[in-house]
Amino acid sequence: MFKTLRADxxxxxxxxxxxxxxxxxxxxxxxLHALILHRxxxxxxxxxxxxxxxxxxxxxxxxxxxxxxxxxxxxxxVFIDHGMGVVIGETAExxxxxxxxxxxxxxxxxxxxxxxxxxxxxGVVISAGAKVLGGFTVGEHSKIGAGAVVLxxxxxxxxxxxxxxxxxxxxxxxxGIDLDHDKLPDPTETMMKCLLTTITNLENKxxxxxxxxxxxxxxxxxxxxxxxxxxxxxxxxxxx
Numbered sequence: 001m002f003k004t005l006r007a008d009x010x011x012x013x014x015x016x017x018x019x020x021x022x023x024x025x026x027x028x029x030x031x032l033h034a035l036i037l038h039r040x041x042x043x044x045x046x047x048x049x050x051x052x053x054x055x056x057x058x059x060x061x062x063x064x065x066x067x068x069x070x071x072x073x074x075x076x077x078v079f080i081d082h083g084m085g086v087v088i089g090e091t092a093e094x095x096x097x098x099x100x101x102x103x104x105x106x107x108x109x110x111x112x113x114x115x116x117x118x119x120x121x122x123g124v125v126i127s128a129g130a131k132v133l134g135g136f137t138v139g140e141h142s143k144i145g146a147g148a149v150v151l152x153x154x155x156x157x158x159x160x161x162x163x164x165x166x167x168x169x170x171x172x173x174x175x176g177i178d179l180d181h182d183k184l185p186d187p188t189e190t191m192m193k194c195l196l197t198t199i200t201n202l203e204n205k206x207x208x209x210x211x212x213x214x215x216x217x218x219x220x221x222x223x224x225x226x227x228x229x230x231x232x233x234x235x236x237x238x239x240x
Contacts, residue, residue: 001039001043003076004039004076005036005039007076007077007096008032008035008036008076008077008078008079009022009025009026009032010077011077011078011079011097012025012029012031012032012079013025014079015079015081015099016079016081030063030064030065030066030080030082030083030084031064031066031079031080031081031082031083031100032080033060033063033064034060034064034066034068034080034083034086035074035078035080037056037057037059037060037063037064038057038060038068038070038072038074039074040056041053041054041056041057041060041068041070042070042071042072042073042074044056044070045070045071050070053070054070056070057069057070064083065083065084065085065086066080066083066084066085066086066088067086067087067088068086068087068088069088069089069090069092071090071091072088072089072090072091072092072093072094072106072117073092073093073094074088074094075094075095075096075097075098075122076096076097077096077097077098078094078096078097078098078099078100079098079099079100080100081099081100081101081102082101082102083100083102084102084103085102085103085104086100086102086103086104086105087104087105087106087107088106088117089106089107089108089116089117090108090116090117091108091114091115091116091117091135092106092117092118092119092120093117093118093119093120094106094120095120095121095122095123095124095140096122096123097122097123098120098122098123098124098125098126099124099125099126100126101126101127101128101129101130101146102128102129103128103129103130104126104127104128104129104130104131104132104144105130105131105132105133106118106120106126106132107131107132107133108133108134108135109133109134109151114135115135116134116135117134117135118132118133118134118135118136118137118138118150119135119136119137119138120132120137120138121137121138121139121140121141121142121156122140122141123140123141124138124139124140124141124142124143124144125142125143125144126144127143127144127145127146127147127148128146128147129146129147130144130145130146130147130148130149130150131148131149131150132144132150133149133150133151134150134151134152136152136153136154137153137154138150138153138154139153139154139155139156139157139158140156140157141156141157142154142155142156142157142158142159142160143158143159143160144160144165145159145160145161145162145165147163148160148161148162148163148165149162149163149164149165150164150165151164151165152165154167155167155170157170158170
């Protein structure tokens with residue numbers, strides 16, 4: 001347990017530039033407090049002291065604003081940044097070196113028993129306000145964008161954004177934990193840019209056709225109707 005605590009503290013220094021000393025981290029980081037209390041509650045839960053475990057979990061929520069069911073499995077080096085509003089369900093499984101930001105939810109769907117909460121593999125980053133709902137797996141080193149609602153399995157090394165969540169990057173491998181969750185691609189923005197480019201190209205073509213029509217009206221001796229036919233391709237005839 002002390003090795004796990006050491007890994008959790010080290011994760012804070014690795015991923016939060018505001019961390020200045022071990023004493024500050026131990027006293028002032030609610031994400032770390034929530035993990036410590038959860039590990040105690042999880043040990044009690046596994047040894048069939050479930051009521052005491054749930055009481056500790058409830059106190060944990062009251063003290064830190066982070067709700068973790070004592071049955072949830074959490075690996076080493078997990079960092080819950082700020083953490084207010086984070087919810088981790090009963091059958092959730094979290095691997096090593098996972099980063100979770102405030103307001104994130106690892107929740108279930110329906111009332112069925114058994115595995116109903118997500119499995120989060122090593123190195124995943126879950127951004128602020130993201131909701132991962134269901135008993136599927138989020139592959140290692142993936143990133144879940146802020147506010148995304150993920151309802152199906154995510155391949156490893158993927159980036160997911162939107163509601164419902166869509167994979168917009170796959171196997172964009174990068175060494176280490178990528179915390180740049182403010183630079184995720186926006187498929188809606190990309191689509192709008194493509195539409196604007198298409199509209200601009202069409203407007204330029206129409207403008208060129210109008211200029212050509214005007215030029216033919218001024219120069220042709222066959223009249224404006226023939227000029228229209230030449231530009232539009234309607235009823236074309238050859239004149240000597």
